[in-house]
Amino acid sequence: MRRTTISFLVSLAFSLLSAPGIADAQQVVFLMRHAEQASGSDADNPPLTETGQRRARTLITVLKDAGLTAIYTSESQRTIQTAEPLTQALQIESKIIPRRDIDGLLERLHTQHADGRVLIISHSLIIPHLLKALGHPEEVIIERQEYDRLFVIVPKPTGPPLVFVLRFSGG
Secondary structure (H helix, E strand, C coil): HHHHHHHHHHHHHHHCCCCCCCCCCCEEEEEECCCCCCCCCCCCCCCCCCCHHHHHHHHHHEEEEEEEECEEEECCHHHHHHHHHHHHHCCCCCCEEECHHHHHHHHHHHHHHCCCEEEECCCCCCHHHHHHHHHCCCCCCCCCCCCEEEEEECCCCCCEEEEEEECCCCC
């Protein structure tokens, strides 16, 4: 069901964008926060909890048929661990870019992935800035204990992108 939902939304978005008079979309960007992180001794760079590891494995089911061509994470252990099961399943090596380098990430999206479908796994305080930089006009707040949102951003030739927000459980 999850796979069907993602495939349906991406297909619907492309259908809308390829209607007469509308140019094809350059890319689809999937954007999400890392999975649940452990608290405690490694406060600056915590690993995932068991729940977070289950959520990371769920990404295989959610995104394996989305046609991903690239996966980006920050340098943080929790983003890398969130991506790991999916990168192994798809045999795509994730690319690490510093979490605060939003301009560098956007530049890569436009120059290296103009026709691609990209997953970005980031942080609760960075995602609102990324959404805004990608043209999403609405303010987004991600609560401290919120790990279940997946943003599907489909740029349009003019105006703000189409943005779908999906929620998924950790299995």
